[in-house]
Amino acid sequence: MSSVSVARALVPFPHRDVPLPGTHPIPLSSPDVSDDDRERVLAILNGTALSLGPALPAFEAAMAEAAGTRFAVAVNSGTSALHLCIKAAEIGEGDEVITTPFSFVASANCALYERAIPRFVDIDIDTYNIDPAQIGASIGRRTRAILPVHVFGRPCDMSAITDIAARHDLAVIEDSCEAIGATYDGRKIGSFGHSGSFAFYPNKQITTGEGGAVVTNDEHVARVCRSWRNQGRGEGAAWLQHERLGYNYRLSDINCALGLGQLSRLDLILQKRRAVARAYEQALEFVPEVITPAHDPGMSWFVYVVRLQDEFTREDRDRALESLRGEGIGCSNYFSPIHLQAYFREMFGYRRGDFPVTEHVADRTIALPFFNNLSHGQIDMVAAALARAIGKLARTF
Ligand SMILES: *Cc1c(COP(=O)(O)O)cnc(C)c1O
Numbered sequence: 001m002s003s004v005s006v007a008r009a010l011v012p013f014p015h016r017d018v019p020l021p022g023t024h025p026i027p028l029s030s031p032d033v034s035d036d037d038r039e040r041v042l043a044i045l046n047g048t049a050l051s052l053g054p055a056l057p058a059f060e061a062a063m064a065e066a067a068g069t070r071f072a073v074a075v076n077s078g079t080s081a082l083h084l085c086i087k088a089a090e091i092g093e094g095d096e097v098i099t100t101p102f103s104f105v106a107s108a109n110c111a112l113y114e115r116a117i118p119r120f121v122d123i124d125i126d127t128y129n130i131d132p133a134q135i136g137a138s139i140g141r142r143t144r145a146i147l148p149v150h151v152f153g154r155p156c157d158m159s160a161i162t163d164i165a166a167r168h169d170l171a172v173i174e175d176s177c178e179a180i181g182a183t184y185d186g187r188k189i190g191s192f193g194h195s196g197s198f199a200f201y202p203n204k205q206i207t208t209g210e211g212g213a214v215v216t217n218d219e220h221v222a223r224v225c226r227s228w229r230n231q232g233r234g235e236g237a238a239w240l241q242h243e244r245l246g247y248n249y250r251l252s253d254i255n256c257a258l259g260l261g262q263l264s265r266l267d268l269i270l271q272k273r274r275a276v277a278r279a280y281e282q283a284l285e286f287v288p289e290v291i292t293p294a295h296d297p298g299m300s301w302f303v304y305v306v307r308l309q310d311e312f313t314r315e316d317r318d319r320a321l322e323s324l325r326g327e328g329i330g331c332s333n334y335f336s337p338i339h340l341q342a343y344f345r346e347m348f349g350y351r352r353g354d355f356p357v358t359e360h361v362a363d364r365t366i367a368l369p370f371f372n373n374l375s376h377g378q379i380d381m382v383a384a385a386l387a388r389a390i391g392k393l394a395r396t397f
Contacts, residue, residue, distance in 0.1 A: 028330030029203035030371040037261035059256035067215040068188030071222035078199020081212035082110035099147040132160035150179035153302035182300035206262035208255040273301035283383035304370040314363035323389035
């Protein structure tokens with residue numbers, strides 16, 4: 001490294017209009033794999049049981065504890081977990097599932113897999129979660145379930161949601177994929193419904209590379225999910241005895257070993273992420289053009305998403321994202337509303353204006369780099385780059 005680039009790397013606030021692309025690349029997310037995690041994975045590789053071995057039930061037991069449920073069934077993705085939750089609730093053709101359009105697309109796709117219809121309800125402007133006050137109007141004869149998504153790790157209003165579900169005899173299926181370790185009223189997210197789902201892609205709070213889990217207190221649900229995951233085999237049945245139409249949604253012991261290592265550090269990981277969020281909030285006090293996330297002590301921080309004030313447009317936001325990327329700062333427009341995805345528009349005729357709060361929020365969000373070991377220096381750099389990116393917008397008004 002030349003002395004010039006060393007000097008640049010040490011300047012936390014390069015006061016210059018022309019950014020130095022890639023000088024300080026800061027990724028949007030970064031997995032945190034420890035030496036202990038690596039040893040656990042190697043131990044599996046050095047053994048003979050690479051799948052359906054002892055790491056699977058061990059990971060499931062640890063996962064059930066993390067979710068505060070009796071059972072956990074590990075699967076190969078969060079999407080697979082959601083699919084099995086829908087099937088376990090016996091949701092099928094023409095049934096309706098109430099959920100949010102402000103989410104990752106899997107939370108609505110899981111209904112479509114079973115030819116059920118996602119019925120979207122708009123979100124609360126402060127929490128970005130489904131607005132319970134608007135759920136009632138969407139309940140009809142075919143409604144079977146409410147599928148709340150704990151967006152960005154923020155717990156939904158589970159008291160209101162479980163009340164509505166009980167009154168209308170609906171199942172609650174929690175999409176907790178972004179919320180491991182979150183709590184509502186002191187109770188763990190994932191444990192409120194008929195079933196819940198978790199996900200372990202590398203950008204999540206804990207990772208197994210790829211992976212997911214169904215959690216439930218219902219023994220029958222756990223049993224059928226175990227069977228579906230493994231090609232519809234019955235418990236203890238011979239390898240080629242299939243009781244029902246199943247899938248290969250298995251999670252290998254290699255993944256489970258990594259998950260065990262990660263879960264053993266869950267408290268520490270969540271603590272680190274809380275500290276990063278707090279540091280961002282302080283750094284962003286000097287960027288009044290953005291709205292920082294609302295406080296919730298039960299939150300499990302998945303991502304750090306700020307929102308441009310109302311006077312900014314979607315085009316402004318997109319230009320801010322471009323400026324940040326030009327400075328080597330990873331960022332994203334979490335989320336692009338589900339109802340506006342091409343195939344949803346085509347299948348259901350959705351248009352802009354259908355879910356105004358979701359669209360207002362989605363047009364203005366900026367997900368900033370966020371991971372366990374993000375340093376204070378990096379956080380200051382991101383905040384400075386964000387201020388510069390917004391400053392450029394102001395000049396074009
Ligand atoms: C990550 C995620 C999922 C599942 O994702 P996979 O990539 O299938 O593991 C589902 N719903 C939400 C809201 C998510 O963020």
